[in-house]
Amino acid sequence: xxxxxxxxxxxxxxxxxxxxxxxxxxxxxxxxxxxxxxxxxxxxxxxxxxxxxxxxxxxxxxxxxxxxxxxxxxxxxxxxxxxxxxxxxxxxxxxxxxxxxxxxxx
Numbered sequence: 001x002x003x004x005x006x007x008x009x010x011x012x013x014x015x016x017x018x019x020x021x022x023x024x025x026x027x028x029x030x031x032x033x034x035x036x037x038x039x040x041x042x043x044x045x046x047x048x049x050x051x052x053x054x055x056x057x058x059x060x061x062x063x064x065x066x067x068x069x070x071x072x073x074x075x076x077x078x079x080x081x082x083x084x085x086x087x088x089x090x091x092x093x094x095x096x097x098x099x100x101x102x103x104x105x106x
């Protein structure tokens with residue numbers, strides 16, 4: 001009496017499915033959020049206007065005094081009467097007066 005042992009399931013057939021599932025998870029959890037963040041940053045940089053309070057990547061806080069017509073540089077006032085010319089791409093984020101207020105104790 002011969003007993004035939006068979007290997008379980010699909011073997012090589014399930015490998016491509018597992019690889020595709022791993023790529024899909026990688027895309028939705030790593031690549032897609034990064035692309036979304038980059039697009040938001042590009043839009044933010046394109047929409048910079050005079051009077052906005054911003055922070056540079058180097059940690060310098062200031063207020064935009066003017067945006068040059070070429071669109072690549074702007075004038076940032078870091079203290080009263082002190083202005084620096086910076087590249088638009090070094091702006092990291094906008095800050096508001098509310099972010100700088102101390103927390104209120106109840």
